[in-house]
Amino acid sequence: MENLKHKTYKAFAWDFLGKFTNQGIGFVISIFLARLLDPADFGILAMVNVIVPMASVFIVMKLEQRG
Numbered sequence: 001m002e003n004l005k006h007k008t009y010k011a012f013a014w015d016f017l018g019k020f021t022n023q024g025i026g027f028v029i030s031i032f033l034a035r036l037l038d039p040a041d042f043g044i045l046a047m048v049n050v051i052v053p054m055a056s057v058f059i060v061m062k063l064e065q066r067g
Contacts, residue, residue: 034042 033045037045
């Protein structure tokens with residue numbers, strides 16, 4: 001049982017580290033793009049970054065319905 005607890009904590013730590021790193025990289029890229037692009041272009045990019053994940057959710061739901 002102790003081994004399972006240890007594996008669970010280790011998996012949680014790695015998952016947290018991966019998500020934290022992913023968020024950090026996304027933040028750095030956003031800062032870089034904000035400095036590089038015009039405000040209007042950056043706004044369009046922000047809107048696309050909202051729409052694409054939402055569309056992805058609907059695509060996954062549709063694929064799961066098919067079986």
